[in-house]
Amino acid sequence: MTPEPDYTHRSRTAAVALVAALILLSFVPPQTVGGIRLKRANILSELIRFEEEAVEAEEPLLDAIDEEEFRIDLQQVARLVADTAPREAPATYEWTLDGPAAATTPPAAGQSDTTRRLPQLVPIEDFDTTGRFAAFCRKLQRGDSLVRIAVMGDSFIEGDILTSDLREQLQLRYGGGGAGFAPAASPLTDFRRTIRTTSKGWNSYNVMQRRTTPEALADSYCVSGWVCQPADGASTRWEGTSERACLEQCNTARILFLSRSDSRIEVTVNDTASRIFEIEGSPLMRQIAVRGTVRSLEFSVLSGAGGVVGYGALFESSPGVAVDNYSIRSNNGQAMFRTSPALNAQADRMLGYDLVILQYGLNILQPDLRNYARYGEQIEKMIAYVRHCFPRAAVLVMSVSDRSIKEEDRFVPMASAPFMVEAQRAAAEASGAAFWNTYRAMQSLGGMARFVAEGWAGKDYTHINFAGGRRIAWGLCDAIDDAVRRHPLSVRVAHANIADSARITPLEEALIRSARPVGRNLRNHPER
């Protein structure tokens, strides 16, 4: 019997043949087969790169945005807002609690001069032509009233990602407290850590799902993008947390809702004091404003639930800063056009927004698309829409964030992102709105690859998490501090000094007596 041949050498032959075959395969260019994109399989990718033929700059892809989604008649919006304004003021049901109101966090005086949270400053590009951004900066500095900021965005900030740290830092620096807006019910309430929400008896819908929203609610969406439909007995309890500073209590809580027919609402504060409100039916937005020390708040619909639409509650401390997170997944900004301009305007008259930040674009970004001019046009419409609904608010456009894609077996920044940033900047500039380059801020921290490596972002190399949101929020706070420094308060002269003419003559005399060249004065100063 012949012994079985030995195959020891076959391994060597096979390995060499395999390596040779793979090297040859590296020369096969990328292909599209049956609609599937096959990439170049470059076994030598660590040492040799194949530079593909540059793809011609593409025209805006037709399927990148659905313009129908962004259709909005801005003149109609203006008319709706104008029609709303002169009518009766939205009803506010006030309840002032016994006892002292929670003290608001005092502003950290002097810090804004030098303290910076991140090594590199990415400043806000102030294209604002309306004066509202300067007014926002000065109001922040004055610190004598509530400065309210709305951040409208997509899944990038949902669950209070980024805004929780923006709020914390602004409140620590400029005063204030409270977690801002919290919806009456949403599938995301468990994910959000900055306020504890327990709700029962509600069906919640967001404006991106308006096709599945009951018809009776379809026209009830406002800036929050969420509507909550209660059954009789439905209730929501919100409670402050210690997840960030300044959240455990606040001095004002506002519950926003519609009550198209008469309803009975019970509000309980801090699990001790409660009050029943008989709400008169009206198509206008209602608010129950509770003033005092609020640690927890419960809102129950006792009867008349059929006409009630719940939005949520806002927790704030005045004077100081309030930051409201209005995020909806998959939203490129078009969702705001499906909200009711009249309800938005009513909300604004109750709340008074000073700044609206727009954080969109992540869902539009595509690796091969470099022309985002058409999306830029939509951003201009968004800015105009916001200005109609929130006429006193400045608008700040946040650019799209950094995002990585796979190239061979590595992650590299999506090359199209800077083009999107440019389109967003151009739209902000054309509309006279402020602009902040989120992409650059992330790049200055090492980009998305570092965010994922540090555990600051998800493995889709697109979405940040709370830790990543904190870094970006710090960058944005640095930029706001910087803007505040660039818009100093004008020197205010006490009214008494102007009115009291008797003091003018002695003052003039004193100035004349002491008049001497400033430079010489300095040079002659004994300490110099």
Place this chain on the structure above:
Amino acid sequence: MTVRAEEHIFGKLCSLLSYDPQQPLIFSSGLFLFLFAGFLLLYGRLRSAATARIVYVILFSLYFYYKSSGIYFLLLVFASVSDFWIARAIFRTEGRGARRWLVLLSVLVNLGMLGYFKYTNFLIGIANDLFGEGFLDFRNIFLPVGISFFVFQSMSYTIDIYRGELRPLDRWGDYLFYLSFFPQLVAGPIVRARDFIPQIRRNPIRITREMFGSGVFLILTGLFKKAVISDYISLNFVDRIFDDPLLYSGFECLTGIYAYALQIYCDFSGYSDMAIGIALLLGFRFPKNFDAPYKSATITEFWRRWHISLSSWLRDYLYISLGGNRKGRVRTYLNLMLTMLLGGLWHGAAVRFILWGGLHGLALALHKLWMRAVPGSKALGHQMRWYWRIPGIFLTFNLVCFGWLMFRAESMQTVGLMLRQIFRHFNAAIAPQLFSGYTGVFLLIGLGYLLHLLPGSCDRRARRFVTGLPLAAQVLLATVVVWVVMQVKSSDIQPFIYFQF
């Protein structure tokens, strides 16, 4: 198209070949393919020169280890020196007490290394929990790759000699060869000295067609399991669910756990298969390490099919050393539980791994009790009737998956959140959307489970088929598999898709 070499190509090549803890040398990397092909060029020529071959393999193995762990390859050398001499001393010593002290010394040296590198910070964390934050400072300790494996291998050698089941080696080089042999060095299987040592000096090396074909088959299937199924579903589905379970419905969380069960199986068994396959190409036979574990109808059967080299090591060197079932019923259960708790700790320095071990220990003890209490109950699926076997497989799989939840979650808080989503926000209605949104992921999951559940005869047939192919066809098959792996590695990331809202 233009071809451009990277700048400073020589420097790049040097850095590629140097120690880099971020880029360990793994079988599924392109670099390993090149190095292994280079290694084989000379290996065949040394098939009849045992000493030269041993030195050659040792040098390659130490380089392989250095590439992932740098200077810590000396640890491997130290372990080989220490246990080589202790083993010889045990063999020469007559007195039972002295022999016991010597084997204890070996165990202490090995477990001391493992304890220092793997568990120091875990123990510091426990001390800080007990005595207050800052009681002890955490240490910056590097964990040398594969230390858990080679330490266990080395202990099997000294313990077998102590038990009189093995004669010590005469040459230290042979022992270093055994301990450092690169195919099983970093992720097992844990090859016993008594199985491996007789193969070291076989001269000349003889590789049969069956060994070569099986080697190719195992490398390719292992590569597919590890680099296609496991890596793809991990990056594109499993990780994101475990990172933020509250963003997903209970249905997604549950599918995430089932997907993780496949991921960890494909990752671990795929790598083991590649190790066994590479060893076969070098003329060494390793025992089977995984045997379709999710076909198990009982938890006892699961541990006979999952990471067999570890479970049998734990049985032979820990459970039996503790007294096994020879010291009464209570001690048997206690020994079982202790073995599994320590087995859990072996997997990772965290409480959740101990709990995972505890869960399996408890399940094994309860199954043992069941077997005792219910006459006619069977331990293995193939002994059961189908109407027992199917529910048994279902129950065992779900129990194992519950264990994987603890194994994979970053913390016990994540475990709680996953369970809360599953039991309070299940929302099975999103299933069609989920499957259509993650088509690629679910196709791979389906394929993975299908291949797993196929009868063993299919595996044997496929192996025979690959073995029977001519060399050119085998190379072509390997090229196709590697090309698929590269396509999957470079494929775009599946974007996050949210269904529950």
